[in-house]
Amino acid sequence: MESERGRWPEVPFRPEGLEELRRKADIAAVVRQTVALRRQGQRLVGLCPFHSEKTPSFSVSPERGLFYCFGCHAGGDVIDFVMKRDGLTFPDAVALLAEEFAVEVGEEEATPEAAQRQERRGALLKVLEAAQGRLRAHLMGPEGAAARRYLAGRGLGREDVERFDLGYAVGGDDLCRSLGAPADVLLEAGLAARGEGGRLYDRFRERATFAIRDRGGHIVGFGGRILGDGQPKYLNSQETPLFHKGSLLYAWPWAARAMRDQGEATVVEGYMDAIALHRGGFPATIATLGTALTDDHARQIGRAVRLAHLAFDGDAAGQAAVVRSAPPLLAQGVEVRVAAPRGAKDPDEILRGPGGADAWRAILAGAVPITEWLLNRALASPGAASPEGKATAAREVFLAIRAMPSPLVRDEELRHLAQRLEVREDVLREEYRRTSPDGERVHMLQSPRNSTRSTVETPKIPEWLPIEQQLLALAAQFPARAAEIRARCRPLRDAALDAALECAARGEDLSTSADENLRRAWAEASLAYDLPEAEVAKTVARWLQAGKRLQLNEVKRRIAELAAAGEAVDPALLVEVHTLGREIEAMSKGGERP
Numbered sequence: 001m002e003s004e005r006g007r008w009p010e011v012p013f014r015p016e017g018l019e020e021l022r023r024k025a026d027i028a029a030v031v032r033q034t035v036a037l038r039r040q041g042q043r044l045v046g047l048c049p050f051h052s053e054k055t056p057s058f059s060v061s062p063e064r065g066l067f068y069c070f071g072c073h074a075g076g077d078v079i080d081f082v083m084k085r086d087g088l089t090f091p092d093a094v095a096l097l098a099e100e101f102a103v104e105v106g107e108e109e110a111t112p113e114a115a116q117r118q119e120r121r122g123a124l125l126k127v128l129e130a131a132q133g134r135l136r137a138h139l140m141g142p143e144g145a146a147a148r149r150y151l152a153g154r155g156l157g158r159e160d161v162e163r164f165d166l167g168y169a170v171g172g173d174d175l176c177r178s179l180g181a182p183a184d185v186l187l188e189a190g191l192a193a194r195g196e197g198g199r200l201y202d203r204f205r206e207r208a209t210f211a212i213r214d215r216g217g218h219i220v221g222f223g224g225r226i227l228g229d230g231q232p233k234y235l236n237s238q239e240t241p242l243f244h245k246g247s248l249l250y251a252w253p254w255a256a257r258a259m260r261d262q263g264e265a266t267v268v269e270g271y272m273d274a275i276a277l278h279r280g281g282f283p284a285t286i287a288t289l290g291t292a293l294t295d296d297h298a299r300q301i302g303r304a305v306r307l308a309h310l311a312f313d314g315d316a317a318g319q320a321a322v323v324r325s326a327p328p329l330l331a332q333g334v335e336v337r338v339a340a341p342r343g344a345k346d347p348d349e350i351l352r353g354p355g356g357a358d359a360w361r362a363i364l365a366g367a368v369p370i371t372e373w374l375l376n377r378a379l380a381s382p383g384a385a386s387p388e389g390k391a392t393a394a395r396e397v398f399l400a401i402r403a404m405p406s407p408l409v410r411d412e413e414l415r416h417l418a419q420r421l422e423v424r425e426d427v428l429r430e431e432y433r434r435t436s437p438d439g440e441r442v443h444m445l446q447s448p449r450n451s452t453r454s455t456v457e458t459p460k461i462p463e464w465l466p467i468e469q470q471l472l473a474l475a476a477q478f479p480a481r482a483a484e485i486r487a488r489c490r491p492l493r494d495a496a497l498d499a500a501l502e503c504a505a506r507g508e509d510l511s512t513s514a515d516e517n518l519r520r521a522w523a524e525a526s527l528a529y530d531l532p533e534a535e536v537a538k539t540v541a542r543w544l545q546a547g548k549r550l551q552l553n554e555v556k557r558r559i560a561e562l563a564a565a566g567e568a569v570d571p572a573l574l575v576e577v578h579t580l581g582r583e584i585e586a587m588s589k590g591g592e593r594p
């Protein structure tokens with residue numbers, strides 16, 4: 001779950017060096033390398049490079065060193081921009097900018113622990129690299145004949161061995177013995193396991209092997225495919241300090257450039273499919289290692305591309321992986337389409353079939369937007385035409401819609417869904433609101449206690465979010481007033497904004513916060529609003545008044561519920577309605593105090 005930024009303590013840069021880089025690396029100049037900007041008041045606006053749009057919703061504040069897109073919600077500082085634009089890690093983006101703007105970021109002084117960790121990492125990488133040499137030699141030697149036949153059957157020849165890091169594990173304790181590394185290193189590298197009596201033996205035995213590299217191109221683990229009928233068919237390295245299935249994507253180093261150039265990626269389920277597509281002329285292909293996409297995967301992909309094709313197996317497990325993989329990608333502002341080969345064939349079979357690369361191109365071209373795919377899938381099940389069936393289908397699609405960061409896109413999707421299901425749009429929207437979990441903003445606009453059904457109109461206070469963003473923007477712009485704003489408005493309805501306001505009140509600089517949510521909330525608020533200081537009092541008053549109105553609605557709702565149930569209404573509730581009404585009226589007349 002941690003972001004690249006969450007790993008700051010391990011990043012070997014001096015904090016002062018980073019500070020200087022942020023000052024000197026002119027965000028406007030960097031953005032202009034790819035986006036045409038024009039001035040609009042204090043900021044520069046242009047077409048967002050991270051999602052497709054016709055009217056500019058991407059804005060840059062050179063003064064604050066921030067960018068933010070009101071369409072796809074990408075935002076942050078100059079380093080974030082380069083990470084996202086080029087699909088780079090934090091250290092790589094820093095290095096690139098440091099060179100461009102001639103800033104000496106410097107390496108952080110190594111603590112003994114850090115030095116030890118680095119040394120350990122180096123030892124593990126070295127033994128993994130040596131292991132690949134040994135596995136490759138076995139594949140090419142007499143003992144690798146069966147493995148070569150298996151690979152040839154999948155269309156892989158001698159020339160692919162080097163390019164795709166193929167190998168063959170003979171088994172026994174061949175690797176353990178031949179590498180001559182200490183037992184603890186072999187174990188920690190995931191190459192060995194301990195058998196009975198404490199003897200070491202190789203983890204990979206009699207398998208064709210595929211080296212798995214991290215984004216920096218280092219071998220961090222292996223996958224092994226059994227040659228015969230044994231189980232498991234595929235085996236990966238276990239989790240090690242270097243090998244995390246939840247953050248590794250197979251083939252990333254081969255795909256990075258193509259993904260950046262095309263702005264698209266295809267995600268498949270295994271190494272064979274990834275290799276087949278790379279060989280077939282589809283270099284923007286990466287693969288998961290037997291898991292659905294995690295938030296961490298999605299963040300990496302979201303920094304590199306705008307569109308992802310999910311090309312998982314057509315079986316139930318593959319479909320389930322699509323359902324689980326789409327929301328994290330959508331949450332990163334990545335457009336998701338599902339490329340579903342007919343007849344449950346995998347990409348490897350299709351490329352080796354009669355249609356070859358053209359057949360795969362056609363499948364990519366025919367990929368269906370995720371919402372459409374979810375809907376088609378739900379509608380194909382029995383009873384889909386009944387009201388219950390439609391409700392079920394709607395909820396399936398809500399899973400994707402809810403993950404989309406743009407309110408505008410969500411709105412469009414809901415409208416389209418109502419048409420497709422042939423239900424009234426307002427009814428569908430009610431269903432959407434009712435089934436949204438607390439994390440959904442639309443839900444936060446309502447009272448936290450308002451979880452039961454209500455006959456009274458739900459509180460119509462659409463100004464909540466803007467007000468709260470304005471409060472944060474004001475706190476950021478007028479730091480001397482931040483504590484006062486915090487003291488009077490607490491807690492904000494929006495949890496992310498509330499956390500940000502709390503930090504602003506403590507005088508923290510949110511633009512360099514290690515917390516991605518804080519940086520994003522702050523970037524959004526401060527680029528959305530440029531307000532004079534006189535607005536502080538007015539905005540606080542509006543927030544307080546909105547709170548009263550929410551309270552009033554809640555009381556009215558309780559009264560209506562009691563009445564509907566035929567129960568007596570507590571007169572205290574009626575008095576409360578009256579009092580709240582008077583207070584709100586007084587506030588409207590310009591009185592700022594509650």
Ligand SMILES: [Zn+2]
Pocket residue numbers: 048049050051058069070071072073074
């Ligand atoms: Zn955007």
